[in-house]
Amino acid sequence: MVIRGTKTEGGWYVKAKPNGEPYPLDSRLAPLFREAGVTTLPGALQYGASTHGSKPCMATRQILKREREETNGKMFEKLQLGEYDWLTYSEVQEKAVSVGLGARQRGLQPLDRVVIFAETRAEWLMCAMGCLQHRISVVTLYTTLTDDGVAHGINETGVPFVFTSYDLLPRVTRLLSKCPKVKTVVVMEDQIDGLGDTSKFPASVSLVPFKELVTKDASWDRIDTPTPQADDTAIIMYTSGSTGTPKGVELSHTNILTSVIAYSVQMNVGPGDRFLAFLPLAHIMELASEIALISLGATILYSSPLTLTSTSPKVMRGTDGDAKVAKPTVMNAVPLVLDRIIKGVSQKVEQQGWIKSFIFNEAVRYKFWLEYIPFTSYFMDYFIFRRVQEELGGELKRLVVGGAPLSPQTHDTMRAIFGVSIQVGYGSTESASCITGMDEDDVNTGHCGGPNLGVLMKLVDWEEGNYKVTDKPYPRGEIVVGGPVVAKGYFNLPEENKAAFYQEDGINWFRTGDIGEINALGALKIIDRKKDLVKLKHGEYVSLGNAESKLKTLSNVENICVFADSTKDKTVAVVVPSADRLRKVADSVGIGGEVSVEDLCQHDKVKEALLKELQSHGKKCGLTRWEVPAAIYLTLEPWTPDTGLVTAALKLRRKQLCLHYEDSVHDMYSRLD
Template sequence: MVTQTFKVPSSEVPGYSAIYRNSLFKDGTQGSELSHITTAYELFQHHLAIAPKAEFMGTRRFNPADGTFGEYEWLTTSDIAELVENFGSGLEHVFAKYAADAKGYGTQQPLGMYANNRYEWFVAEFGAFRSRRYTVGICDAVDVQSAEYTINQAELKVIACSIDKIPRMLDRMAGTPSVRVIISMDRLDLSRPNNLTQAFCAETAGPSLRKRAAALGITLLDMDEVLEMGRATPTVAQPPAPSDICVMCYTSGTTGVMKGVLLTHDGMINAGRSSHLSFRYTDTTYLSFIPLAHCMDRYAIYMLMHGGVRIGFITGDRTRIVEDIQVLRPTILVGFPLLLIGIYERMTAATIRAKGVVGALSRIAYRSKRQRLASKGKLDHPLWDRMLFKKVAAQLGGRIKTVISGGLDLRPEVIDFFRAALSCDVVQGYGQTETGAAGTIQRPGDYTSGHIGVPNAGSDIRLRSKPDFGYLVTDLPCPRGELMIRSPSVFAGYFEEPEKTQDAMDGEWLATGDIVQINTTGTVSFVSRMKHHVKINTGYCVSSERLESAYAQHPMVQTLFVDGQQDYDKVVAIVVPEPTEFIPWARSVANMPNASLEELCAKPEVAKELTEVLRIYSASVGLSVGEQLGAIYIEPVPFSEKKHLFTSLLKFKRQAATKHYEEQLKKLYAEVGGLY
């Protein structure tokens, strides 16, 4: 058996596993290739050198008359370089005149960034890098309080933002006293219309916003004004050092207060280059839609900039993502499981889950492609691609070569379908904000599933035993424990939170808080998050994520939220059913042949019978008695339609879910016995 990791000899110590590295980078470094690039500013200069006249950043043409979007319009790398140079010079003048006393990390000053993904974000960001400033992403996709918290904690004095953010910033200026300057990425006279400017009147937008800002003591500029400052009086660039802070990204806040993660230039470049060395893409077309306030999208872009990339930005409306993909026709798609599952559901409904001849033919074709991949390692099929899957792939532009899934495990059936339908590589990776989104990545050409790959180039991993949770590095045949990462990409610390920084580190190793196992192939499989474990009153330690992953495989379950409490000997769950399988079964159980989904979910006898079905099923997938569901509430509305249950990165917020379903959980725990 060929192992994909290198086990460093004699590296075990009590309580810890051996150190593992990518078997292609046994010395623990990334080698000398592209090692001259040490900062994001140098990466941009590298891209300018290899592709000066190539299309670099594109935005879909907007028609304000009917609110539609057309083709992508492109700026070359040289166009962006000119904007970066002028904006960077202008930004120097802005800070010198209005915010010379701005304080950040060490001797560096922060620039706030508050917008959806767009090329102006990168102009402002690389302009900031030009003078050793770092950027702080602001996100309000979940609630405005998170934006206020970021502005205040980072003490932001200058913020670049889209025009739609300006009124809400002015509305809550009393709660963000540090802000002095707002730079609109959109022209205040609205002479460059886009979908964001539709709600503003050209005759009043600039004057009224400026008047409101001035009354609050805020200087309001637009990006063109800052660019003109830079053109009129150029300044000399003061590029960052590798050890300087590049970006401060806030954690998604799934379990409480967000933390400001300080990521260095060296760390971000190391993260991006580590994946470039695995994939080695050149002339890639990429759709930027993962919020840039976090680090995942930037990590992907930095990876692709090493080899040359054209970046198309989403229109800003997330419901149009598939349409944006069809117009841009990307060659690589990077996303999170929830988004990819949504695309999977849409595609399979029209193919392998369809009724009649189309469904029957699609299932035959799908089985044939899977067999060909398993036996010959080939993604394409001369017959079925031409007859069927070429049309399916066209729904995502028809050119995708690789799908990369970040976050938690993507279900094997989703991976298998994408490989068959798109004839492309599908790989999974693992990372955290604290590692610049890097950590492990599946190798291209590895057509297995159920794991998150191997250590990134130049990164070391090891496991730490967690006996209280039942995971030991001595477990056979696969060591299990908390994943520890040692890498240049590991963060410099949490902003102004030294105690939390210390808690996150074990010497030079980042303690991820995630349980994994090292497989016999050397790949790493995600098991669960320690923060999602609970010890029930039988003494058994239950992993909510493990149970959710297991029960979600049942045909009648679309998804579920498992909750456990230490005062009870059973866990309970909120279950969202899979309608196509659930409705016929539930109608039979309730003896209601015409009942709706909502009516069936409300029937106690249906919930009781489904609980029994899942109890029997639990044994077939290796769950113990302590992991059986004691009672369930059937939720007819998918979690995805409850936006407040997710972060901007589409991560499920368990604390929010517990509060949302508080009454249902009380009833479930009363049903299993004891006090809630």
């Protein structure tokens, strides 16, 4: 089943009204780019600078003071933060040009590669654009990759030049002995400490401060600037993967610009909008979004998950979080971040007493329906939700959510509390983050919109999972995406390329491995993933990912991994509970006092009480009795990229979790037999 609509100059689009007519999808950027001759990513920045030259483009928050405080025997960094400092569009373009010339002066040539291993910040994007202007490909690495993963990306691509930051310089210093081809490291300085301690940095590698790199030199006048080509490999983006070694996805300028143009259809943003950037720029969703925003004249304010709100771990007491100061109108997010925001809000409301908690929860529950009564929504926002909304600046209008399916409960709750339009999208690194996206005025939940401009999509039967395009009432199958968004392939992995990518009628296609369902209006719902489907011994299929996405919306659960053995007739789960709420569960069964949270995790009565809550919640979310766990194991062990149990995008690494909790899973099944 190939889903295809009307062909336009921008590509294919397929969204249809109930009467079968296509929606009028008009890209603002496609004609402007065509008129300006924009075919590459640095061309998009040049276009933005020529159109919005003196307007604010990027902002970085001032660090006024840094302290380290001890909590429970561990040292934590706290920051006193000031206002945002701005760079105009013209200044950003000038810095990017200086980066490219500074890199060339230090030996880089067209068609070379560089690595950017740094947190999301203004210099990250300027470094990428500066190198791309000279046909130098950019290799991106998540900062949460393991040391072995970082070394693998550097060595596999053979880069001689690495951009990093003050915070990550100690890690790079450790890794240089494993990366013999690296000759130069450029460091984006800290506002207070500069480069920090460089005493252990090897003398055989050149260490260059970012400010020195972009300082004009007379030799720059002799450097020629080649013209990047649309089909050049612009980015080699390493994905952490859910199984093992990171894979580099080769993305051309055309791949990413197609995604940028599609963004301008989906998002009604422009020069008056402020975007708060805190997701990794090494993630294609964030990178494509920021390039689109620069092209559209919006302003980008940089943040991090550690300073986002006033309660974030690095924010010093008495200092406002970044969101409160930046007052963004637009943000990107992943479902896990939204779940944590909601759980944080719920815990604060509960601390104010049961009456306020009851009023707040009922307001969340009925707000959507009461919005049809004049002034009701304004009344509820002002008197009930205003303080909560101010934590994110109070002016947020829209959220773009990707990275994983968003549960309807999280979608509705977030929309009610913050009064924002939430647009869920679906994509992958291999498709430049661009497959489907919700329309701005779509109030439905549980789906991720129809195919974006420039995208072809089809469903293919998956016999093993019993998903077919002939299924009623809606077609189902593996999602296969085609068109100019599809990447060139995986770097240096020919066998994996044969399995995932193919050409048909001159069109590049990518097999996503995700299972989708198309509704009557052409919207896509992700219902499964090939690797997550397990058949139990009685013949029933269980979707592990579907069960986990719904069960983790329970406020008592921080994270969860469901396990299924095909020789058994039940599932079990390992749960990372919320420590504060676990004490309330313990109190409900008469266990309190001086018992530690670690001991509560091992207490049978506590586990039984939490299991009952989990089972009840799962049934309310529509899970079958086979998908709801029959037993749980509680652990306070953190699931972070550093522990290897989740990816850099915080997705479960199922194979590693299976090995790590093998004994616990075996013990749970033994007790059930």
